[in-house]
Amino acid sequence: MYQLIVFLPLLAAIQPRHRQVQALVLTPTRELATQVFESLRDYSKYLRIPAATIYGGVGMGPQLDALRRGVDLVIACPGRLLDHIDRRSVDLSGIEILVLDEADRMLDMGFIPDIERIVKLVPFTRQTLFFSAT
DSSP, X not given: OHHHHHHHHHHHHSOTTOOXXXXXEEOSSHHHHHHHHXXXXXHTTTXXXXXXXXXXXXXXXXXXXXXXXXXXXXXXXXXXXXXXXXXXXXXXXTOOEEEETTXXXXXXXXXXXXXXXXXXXXXXXXXXXXXXXX
16 A cells, blocks of 8 residues: 555656656565566556666666666666666666665665665755655
């Protein structure tokens, strides 16, 4: 239920087909990234907002292809997102909304340095939302 409350305003704030990442959702696991992506895809069915999921444990090819085509929304795990940042395949300078989903779990899993690095790369004027699993 919280996803609906969070994601509808997020989707409303995105300018579809802008082709620059406007919103970033960070999750601790690829399973949660996939779940969030599917929920957002369902909620935005008629908006046609290009989105990509970025997580480790799979090849980077499809992720690189999606990013090259241009996406407005990225759902990512911190480690793989940093891999893309290092490759310069993703630009976070247009982020207007940053969501840390299950932030407590990400901190428990040791993602603090990764999150700090990512936060430094997004604009200071963004809106940041933190959500806890507990």
